[in-house]
Amino acid sequence: MTTTLTQQAIAADALAALLPASTPLEATPWPVTAGEIPASGMSTLSVDYLGAVSAELAITLPSSSERAIREAGGPGAISAADILRPALEAAAQTLGSGVLGDVGEGASAALFSDPETNVFRLTEPGNSVAFAWFAIRLRSNGTRPATAAATVSAQNMGRIHDVEMALSVVIGHTRMTVANVLGLEPGDVVDLDRAAGAPADILLNGRLIGHGEIVVVDQEYGIRVTKILDAAETVG
Template identity: 40%
Template sequence: MTTITHLEQDVLATAQAVADLLPTSAPLSAGQVMSLDEAASSIPPDAVAAHADVLGARVGSVVVIVQRELAASLADSPMGPLPLVDALRPALEALRVALGVGTLATVAETTAAGAITLLQAQDATIIPLQGTTGPAAWIAVSAAPSSAAAPAARPAGPSAGMELLQDVVMELSAELGRTTMTVRELLNLQPGAVVELDRLAGSPADLLVNGRLIARGEVVVVDEDYALKITELISSSLPDHA
């Protein structure tokens, strides 16, 4: 009977959200955990990857590997070339959640062989993301050995780990709503076009930190600038500093 580790559970719980953020033409579905040898034999040698270290109470790294065709499509996008590291950053941010509270260091591009070499030096969890004809991408998370201890072995107060993050700069964004559209619909947009969002008029806007919802509020104007007046904190997204 195979034992599932805490890290594998966390990555599996995050995998589908990561798959949904990849800029692919068809939806992807998360597969099962695979070994590094299985990944090395199944990933095409011309695949490309983006990776970044995760800085926080649980130190590690995150990797997203995609087929070469996706990178070529991004480079030849009708909206202009989009660097792979920028296109995959949202997926890396979502994958980072598997390591808990933290922030990404510099995101870098590498080859499939470079990603495999990076993962060989660490105890990594790898999951394929299935497309219509087989795996179209692979995601991996590794945790530093010092963070592999059970939760009970961590300091009693989460503020101890948060001390490492006090001066880390985080990006905050306010979101009024979302929608989805095809590339054809996007290219047909003209000045004066109306894009309908998935939120009723008057509903509170979301406040996100690196893509993670932490609060909701009302959009107000302060000294001719837009601002967000906080009306609700999402307690499950924020650490307890008591």
């Protein structure tokens, strides 16, 4: 069984491989007790991941690294969040299927200092100065103990029967560089990470609840549900 540290280390390696550095980066576990932690004045990007294993992820960048990353994005008003999203997606996808939220800018000192968070120092080989810091904190998606507050009566359930929820279907993912995205034109084909006929993910408000197969009904697409996940398999 993959341990938590191993899971997070694999995620850190996947992120490091896609960061736009001059040479491949090395991800080294760096506990707060090591004495060096990201400075509060650095630029930080953070994002939530909801899926089979949910997590909070953040990257903190020194000003020199931020400049290099923005230059790697090429000319134009492309934000650091857009440039780094593929790297964050690569890290998140090592945790299993799920949905990555919007990448936002802001301080995340609480995440980096949390004892349940694993922090990784990303450096270029032979360089003692950190190119970036990566923090990842996994969330438990298991079933929760039943409590009186969690017990919902049929009468209370009736109050939310008319609440609308967004049901979406994901047939696959892919990773592309910013340059490739900007080069897309009508008629281009983008390969996804699933074979034809593979089950699609069914998401309810971004939460993975089941799998199904794509069908056509009266010349419109639909999905035939083939599996509904139980509470232990869905996002808590």
